[in-house]
Amino acid sequence: GKVTVKELANKLDISTNELIGKLIGIGIMANINQELDEDTTELIASEYGFEIREAKTLEERQEEELDFEDSEENLVLRPPVVTVMGHVDHGKTSLLDSIRESHVTQREAGGITQHIGASTVNINGNKIVFLDTPGHEAFTSMRARGAQVTDVAILVVAADDGVMPQTIEAINHAKAANVPIIVAINKMDKPEANPDRVKQELTEHGLVPEDWGGDVITVPVSAIKKEGLDELLEMILLVSEMSELKANPNRKAVGTIIEAELDKGRGPVATVLIQKGTLRIGDSIIAGTASGRVRAMIDSYGKRVKKASPSTAVEILGLSEVPQAGDKLFAAKDDKKARELADQRKEQIKRDQIKSKQNISLDDLFDQIKTGEVKDLNIIIKADVQGSIEAVKDALVKLSNEEVKVNPIHGGVGAITESDIMLATASNAIVIGFNVRPTTSATNLAERELVDVRTYRIIYKAIEDIENAIKGMLEPEY
Numbered sequence: 001g002k003v004t005v006k007e008l009a010n011k012l013d014i015s016t017n018e019l020i021g022k023l024i025g026i027g028i029m030a031n032i033n034q035e036l037d038e039d040t041t042e043l044i045a046s047e048y049g050f051e052i053r054e055a056k057t058l059e060e061r062q063e064e065e066l067d068f069e070d071s072e073e074n075l076v077l078r079p080p081v082v083t084v085m086g087h088v089d090h091g092k093t094s095l096l097d098s099i100r101e102s103h104v105t106q107r108e109a110g111g112i113t114q115h116i117g118a119s120t121v122n123i124n125g126n127k128i129v130f131l132d133t134p135g136h137e138a139f140t141s142m143r144a145r146g147a148q149v150t151d152v153a154i155l156v157v158a159a160d161d162g163v164m165p166q167t168i169e170a171i172n173h174a175k176a177a178n179v180p181i182i183v184a185i186n187k188m189d190k191p192e193a194n195p196d197r198v199k200q201e202l203t204e205h206g207l208v209p210e211d212w213g214g215d216v217i218t219v220p221v222s223a224i225k226k227e228g229l230d231e232l233l234e235m236i237l238l239v240s241e242m243s244e245l246k247a248n249p250n251r252k253a254v255g256t257i258i259e260a261e262l263d264k265g266r267g268p269v270a271t272v273l274i275q276k277g278t279l280r281i282g283d284s285i286i287a288g289t290a291s292g293r294v295r296a297m298i299d300s301y302g303k304r305v306k307k308a309s310p311s312t313a314v315e316i317l318g319l320s321e322v323p324q325a326g327d328k329l330f331a332a333k334d335d336k337k338a339r340e341l342a343d344q345r346k347e348q349i350k351r352d353q354i355k356s357k358q359n360i361s362l363d364d365l366f367d368q369i370k371t372g373e374v375k376d377l378n379i380i381i382k383a384d385v386q387g388s389i390e391a392v393k394d395a396l397v398k399l400s401n402e403e404v405k406v407n408p409i410h411g412g413v414g415a416i417t418e419s420d421i422m423l424a425t426a427s428n429a430i431v432i433g434f435n436v437r438p439t440t441s442a443t444n445l446a447e448r449e450l451v452d453v454r455t456y457r458i459i460y461k462a463i464e465d466i467e468n469a470i471k472g473m474l475e476p477e478y
């Protein structure tokens, strides 16, 4: 993140004047509220013998508290978690359905498998977990949130259609995530099926099949005829054995939310994939800004369970609100701790929202106009006499052009007060004073909330400044 001159001076424990002097020395004219770019900050800091490190985010600090690295001797093998990807209509959904129908053992007679966002498949006494939402969009939106849950990607390519745009996207997404790919060449039952053409096209995209001298496993299948499914599942086990997937089941649970919704009768319901440890009924948990205690857990067979170990997906009840897919879930020491951490996250989000809303300043107005971020320039005018306010209002409104509308939202006689700053904060405005000054508390609040406050003795100077800011010609203030 960027720091202002004032913040940097504070951190370096020098006066702002000294810092501004330093900056002039390297050709930068900055005022005390100006943000410095990262190179400049680093250069100045190093002159004072400091090194710049990105501060840890709240979530990172909390995760250090909730999570820890397991030692090797506590790790045991866990089942692989698989995502199915590929071009639209190549048979992703059909393949998942066929695997579920033929390989999910129904625990109770007549038991219906429940949709909870993941299914567990049994093959030769081994388990494989399939995430039920096919496609690389879900995969990548989770990854964008820092969650990586997939161990193996199944790339479905229709034998009659070959490598298509979304096939290539899926390949690139899996590669970027460093997830091994197994290719299922689907629709082999079709007379037009041409697996050799598929292999040729895969090779062109950097996936060289084993029988062509490469290291990518390809399996011919027919989702509709349920053919080749055992071979595909065995290959998944083979690939995951090579990856030595392990986790420690004997510790507090860590997992990732893969689906969540508000259920009318049951409240917030979330499916969590457990990645480390064991989650139990009664555990205090936090996921995103939600916290609570596990009231009930339901597995993919629709059965209530008391605990869930690594690579198990369970639906959980008991969260205070609906978390987002991709949120990490942690078991915490107790309810109080979980709630406290979730509250801290909520506060942080509020602060971030306020911050991102309130950084309008004349200095960067032009950039914001250019990027379309600003269409209205809201202005609050304070002056010693009513006549000045009216004169300024009229002159400022005339500065409006096609890109930006100058908008006086408030005018008043007297000093600039805290309430003016709060209004500026709420409406993303700048504050202009004529022959009046801000009170001390208003100055402090403006600094905290990053409100641009400018005071003038002559009206035309203010008009000139705003005109120049709109044109991108504002002289730096120093």
Ligand code: GDP
Binding pocket: 086, 087, 088, 089, 090, 091, 092, 093, 094, 095, 134, 186, 187, 188, 189, 190, 221, 222, 223, 224, 225
């Ligand atoms: P998705 O968009 O990748 O999830 O594809 P779907 O599973 O919805 O399948 C698209 C179409 O292809 C459907 O009409 C399926 O019936 C058909 N399809 C899927 N797998 C096979 C297969 O193995 N053989 C044949 N002949 N058709 C298939």
